[in-house]
Amino acid sequence: MVSAFPLVRTASPLPADQRAAILDAPGFGLHFTDHMAFASWTPEAGWHDRRIQALQPFSLHPSAAVLHYAQEIFEGLKAYRHADGSVWLFRPESNARRFRRSAERMRLPQLPEQDFFASIEALIRADEPWVPAGTGTVSLYLRPFMFAAEAFLGVRPSRRVVYSVIACPAQPYFNPGGVTLWVSTTYTRAAVGGTGAAKCGGNYGASLAAQTEAERHGCDQVLYVDGADEEACIEESGAMNLFFVTTRGELVTPALGTILEGITRDTVLMLASEFGLTPVERAVPLAELRAGLADGTVTEVFAAGTAAVITPVTGIKGDGYAFMIGGGKPGELSLALRERILDIQYGRVADTHGWLRSVV
Template structure:
């Protein structure tokens, strides 16, 4: 019996294969230069929840439109959460996911914050394994950091005009072949006008509203010649929190890998956690604490912050070469404005683990397909 049938037989997910899948020729053209979020694989995962039945109708089905009533709750009250992770093809042709259980547990925390039902970790993992295995021919070769990006999401589906939690939800997973998200280092705009999160808000949840609220600030950054925004806290506009849709890290001259502590406002990134664990392999001490932006300014000027980078599933590790502030002063350049050696090394280390080129000493990889 094949691994596919074993997984199917043990899981609550039914499988309906696409009657007219993408031709190998068309798929090969897409995989020759995969672009993040532009093309999707032949199948998707769906599951339903309601207050009477709990989770039901779990299935892998042909990818296609969802039919929604105009009063669908999420369209009016924003009950929507999502995750992002990747499947990687190794040089021997096998396919692996990176730390999917951490995404599953964060998905549960996001659901709890938005008063949504928790999808069991086992169902989250199985939904990904079955989808990736069925569409494994869509996983690109590892050249150029190509991968299959996975987007699990859930939203309230009750037909509802009224402010309360929905009594029904749809869970879905899409898969899209992707290449590198950022191709160049970034300069950050320290926005004086916008905040990402507030104490008691949804900053630690991965929900669409957080990203919608970030778009205007990203536009503002572009108007000031920067590729992304640096978020400071919403209360005092003083403490470093995140960078665009990514976590931020600083390398110091005394050997620290320094990052803001998670405080309920900051998303607990899978890449962030992974890099903190890899730091000692590169002679760095992982440190999580509150970081005032004036400290960043001072230490960039005196040279005791030597490298800065952003990190996230899509971006992996993206070097930060400078900051632009709204006070009319000179731009702050990180060291010599080039990609730092430790940034490059820790980035390569993470990629080598994900693509099977380095030992996975932490047990992070989950095999999907031979």
């Protein structure tokens, strides 16, 4: 049985002319649609009170568990307007599964996958005029999230949880022309047994110090490694998974375990062979990457994520070293992979993998 998120339409939608002005230059995460999805959970009632309602603030008691113990998770996916006006999601089943895994790690209740799909699709239908048109790279970014809402002070799983979805029109998060990364040996993102594989807010809050460190060194983002010694291995960037193209025709990415299982990461691995690349998932020592950049056996580096799609890496710096990659210009394979993913998402080429899900 498909779950229903009935629509309680807002009495004050943003006027059409103001919405059009936003869609012309939306930025990222700055302007939000008229509605939001909502559901609540308790042990006694399970998931209940499902609805699409007017976008509005939450009312939380100052002792709400999320404010003190960071029991929270989220997801990120996009809705794409095709040339015929239809609206599609890209691999939402993978987001739903990762949302459940994150909930299990953070001891939050499991949201049924049919609720995940129903809430997102109902919100898109309610706010369909907010999905940008055109053949560029703008889309409607969707943020499902869940948090501990019980009013109490004590370290245990919350007995009241809120689930919601909000949406915002969005341009690419990073400059597609390329970013530079700072290798931090001061901060680590995660450890074995930690929350690195979960998409929880605490991971990102803890990354801000490393991001600030990268900016002090003139870089756009941080590149994490798993230690400070010569045996340290690459993990990921501050908000993206990393890939390395080699002269042997390999597309190498750090293995899973302490890093986020990115959906764009998996997409790139599945597309690699179509570009003559052999996908390889393994530990990548920092020393190996530095040697490959120095002798030219690593020819391209790029990062991948939902918000970023594919972002070329044009420089990597660390304490006492700096490498320019590809003469400071995006690599051909990086750009080709990016274009292929966008073409599938926007319906410009056939979806031979069955990744698209129709909404409107």
